Amino acid sequence: MILQHHLAKKKGESMVTNKVQAVVLAAGKSTRFNTGKTKLVEKICGQEMILYSTRLLEQLHIPTTVVVGYQQELIKDILNKYHGTSLTYCVQEQQKGTGHALMCTQNIWDREHILIMNGDVPLVTPDIIQHLYEEHLTTNADISFVTSHNPDPTNGGYGRVIKRATGTAVIEARDFEGDATQESCINAGIYLIRRKFLEETITRIEQNQKSHEFYLTDLIKIASDHKRIVTTTLAPFDHIRGINNFQELWAAEQVKRSELIKYWMDRGVHFSVAHNVHIDLNVSIGAGSFIGCGVHLLGKTCIGKNCRINEFSSLENATIGDETLIHSHTIIKGSTIGVQSQIGPFAHLETCTVAEQSIIGNFVEIKRSNIGKGTKAKHLTYIGDTQTGHDVNIGAGSIVCNYDGNQKQKTIIEDETFIGSNNTIVAPVRIGRGAFTAAGSVITDDVPPYALAIARAHQKNKEGYATKLRTADENENASTSASFIGALKTKNSAQTT
Ligand code: UD1
Ligand code: CA
Numbered sequence: 125m126i127l128q129h130h131l132a133k134k135k136g137e138s139m140v141t142n143k144v145q146a147v148v149l150a151a152g153k154s155t156r157f158n159t160g161k162t163k164l165v166e167k168i169c170g171q172e173m174i175l176y177s178t179r180l181l182e183q184l185h186i187p188t189t190v191v192v193g194y195q196q197e198l199i200k201d202i203l204n205k206y207h208g209t210s211l212t213y214c215v216q217e218q219q220k221g222t223g224h225a226l227m228c229t230q231n232i233w234d235r236e237h238i239l240i241m242n243g244d245v246p247l248v249t250p251d252i253i254q255h256l257y258e259e260h261l262t263t264n265a266d267i268s269f270v271t272s273h274n275p276d277p278t279n280g281g282y283g284r285v286i287k288r289a290t291g292t293a294v295i296e297a298r299d300f301e302g303d304a305t306q307e308s309c310i311n312a313g314i315y316l317i318r319r320k321f322l323e324e325t326i327t328r329i330e331q332n333q334k335s336h337e338f339y340l341t342d343l344i345k346i347a348s349d350h351k352r353i354v355t356t357t358l359a360p361f362d363h364i365r366g367i368n369n370f371q372e373l374w375a376a377e378q379v380k381r382s383e384l385i386k387y388w389m390d391r392g393v394h395f396s397v398a399h400n401v402h403i404d405l406n407v408s409i410g411a412g413s414f415i416g417c418g419v420h421l422l423g424k425t426c427i428g429k430n431c432r433i434n435e436f437s438s439l440e441n442a443t444i445g446d447e448t449l450i451h452s453h454t455i456i457k458g459s460t461i462g463v464q465s466q467i468g469p470f471a472h473l474e475t476c477t478v479a480e481q482s483i484i485g486n487f488v489e490i491k492r493s494n495i496g497k498g499t500k501a502k503h504l505t506y507i508g509d510t511q512t513g514h515d516v517n518i519g520a521g522s523i524v525c526n527y528d529g530n531q532k533q534k535t536i537i538e539d540e541t542f543i544g545s546n547n548t549i550v551a552p553v554r555i556g557r558g559a560f561t562a563a564g565s566v567i568t569d570d571v572p573p574y575a576l577a578i579a580r581a582h583q584k585n586k587e588g589y590a591t592k593l594r595t596a597d598e599n600e601n602a603s604t605s606a607s608f609i610g611a612l613k614t615k616n617s618a619q620t621t
Contacts, residue, residue: 144257144316145235146186149225149340150243151193151216156281156368162195164243165202166373169380170404172202176246178211181382184250186239189232191216191225202572221337223329223332230326240340242313244367247376252359256316265355266321267347270312272361281308283341285356291348292356294341298334311341311366321352378530380405396435412445428463437468445480462497479514485514492532496539508532509551513539519563522547539572 154163164174174190181188184189192199193216203211216228226240237260239253260268271285283294286306294311295302322343329342347354362379365372384403385395392411396399402420404583406557409415420438427433428446431523435452442456450456451468459473462480467473471488478484478495485502493507496514501507505518508526512518522543524535537543541555544563555561556573565579 131168143236144186144239145233145237145240146181146188146241147229148181148188148190148241148243149216149222150174150199151191151196151225152226152244153194153218153219157370162198163367163373165195165198166367168246168373168377169384170406173246174199174202174243174367175206177241177248178203178207179244180248180250180253181239181241182210184253187235188212189229190243191228193219193225194332218447221332222340223326223338223342225323226340227326227329227338230323234305234323236319238317238319238322240315240317242366242602245313245364246367247365247380248277248312248314249361249363249364252314252357252363255359256314256357259355259357260316263353265316265357266318266352267343268316268355268357268366269344270314270359271309271356272312272364273308273361273590274310274361280310280366282366285309285311287356291345292354293345293348296332296335296339296341299332312359313366314364315340315343317343321347372545416452434468491526510535510537511545512537513541513557515540516543517541518543519545519547522549525550 139455145167150164157163165172167173168176178188178190189212190199190203191214196215200213212232214229214232216225222242228547241248256268256270259265273433274280274282281297283296284300284302284415286293286295286307325343325346328346329338331338333400335576339393344354348353365376365379367376367561381403384405385398385401388409389395389398393409394414396414397417400417401415402422404422404425406424407421408427409427410431412430413427414432415421416435416437418431418436419433421427422438422440425439427444428448430447431444431449433439433450435456436450437450438459439450442458443460444450445461445463445465447463448465448467451466454468455473456467457474459475460477461467462478462482464480465478465482465484467478468486469482470486473484473490474492476490476493478497479497479499481498482495483500484495486504488501488503488505489507491508493510493512496516498514499512499516499518501518503520505521506523507518508524509532510524510526516537516539522545525548526532526535535549535551536554538555540558542560543549543555544561544565546564547561548566549555550566550568553567553570555567555571556575558574559571560576561567561571562576562578562580565577567577567579571577594617
């Protein structure tokens with residue numbers, strides 16, 4: 125509470141200063157993930173882990189250097205895509221620990237204080253950094269770092285913060301032999317160090333005997349032993365969770381997701397089963413909307429006001445207009461749906477636009493197409509590479525054949541046309557304004573405006589033929605069943621004798 129009060133007081137003040145530069149450590153091998161891939165590219169609520177630190181530092185206007193090494197191209201790709209050329213990199217060729225990673229950045233230190241952040245601590249807030257900075261300056265410290273109380277101190281690989289009258293030290297989890305339940309204060313992996321002190325002491329870090337790594341945390345003991353000022357600040361555990369394995373990734377994502385859901389709840393969004401919804405960082409939802417059980421809202425999905433997204437639908441980079449209803453089990457990707465429309469259930473839309481007041485119904489798939497205002501395709505339809513006008517009606521079971529085996533062809537269905545049920549529309553083709561196509565037609569040629577196209581075989585009725593067939597059938601069945609009963613009888617009598 126005291127911490128929160130303190131933070132609240134400082135809100136609004138910015139840490140913009142030319143005294144601080146940041147180093148993010150991201151060169152490690154991520155061995156505890158057991159995937160062979162660097163954990164820093166794993167996503168939390170749709171955003172790669174590494175971007176959480178670099179975006180925070182960008183928000184605080186602190187120039188940032190990222191230490192890369194293991195799979196550095198993967199990490200740099202993600203960072204460059206988001207930040208362009210605004211970050212600098214240092215390479216740690218061999219991963220010899222966090223202290224060694226910091227040593228690799230020595231040549232770029234040019235500000236008074238160096239802020240160091242472990243790249244695998246993604247949920248840090250600006251307040252935590254702001255608070256650290258203020259305490260660092262107020263206490264005139266050489267080294268300040270963020271600590272927290274781990275609710276389950278026996279769990280996780282955090283370094284323990286041991287404060288004694290003789291000084292402060294961080295003992296790494298694997299070297300800690302005390303009572304973990306008593307020593308629940310842990311090191312968050314976020315440090316602010318005076319450059320002068322760092323330059324004097326960085327070479328004094330010794331290789332750990334057990335792990336053969338250089339621990340950044342040794343600087344705390346070195347400072348303490350030399351009677352330098354060491355300051356600690358406290359932060360909520362949920363915001364400094366470190367991520368070393370999939371369990372911790374999962375736990376951190378739960379925290380972030382709950383934050384996002386609470387945020388949208390406060391803005392008038394109703395979640396029917398909140399713990400069963402997946403929501404990404406860049407999603408936005410309008411007031412009065414309802415989100416059902418098991419819904420996935422991914423990427424930059426933007427839902428308007430008073431919408432309803434029913435159970436188990438998945439929306440990725442989708443824009444949904446106000447008052448639109450998405451029925452259950454619908455998939456929408458990279459598409460825009462207009463206001464007051466209805467989509468699904470079991471519809472699948474990719475890279476398309478659907479204008480307002482349209483109805484796209486059960487088991488309808490639409491790809492790379494634009495659907496005009498008030499158009500309806502209510503049942504069992506496939507529409508691909510098609511431009512439809514407004515107020516078109518597409519009958520049940522109709523299909524646009526957009527692929528000729530070689531390339532995708534275009535179809536144009538103009539305003540107010542009526543496509544009968546079970547049509548096969550073979551692209552490229554244009555169906556003119558106001559035209560009708562008869563049920564069951566195979567449309568291969570353009571249909572002029574206001575024409576009726578019938579493209580199916582003529583029906584022939586053969587009088588009395590059904591009765592003839594039925595009689596033939598019955599005779600055949602009678603002889604089959606007689607022989608079957610006969611066979612059974614023979615078998616039974618054989619058994620009783
Ligand atoms: C570290 C701290 C521990 C703290 C915890 C907080 C040390 C020695 N220990 O432990 O006290 O409680 O973070 O989460 O610092 N990295 C490199 N190069 C390397 C090794 C690591 O760049 O050679 C990077 C990693 O990619 C990672 C970060 O440094 O982003 C932290 O490394 P990690 O191995 O996860 O440290 P922890 O064991 O969690
Ligand atoms: Ca870690």
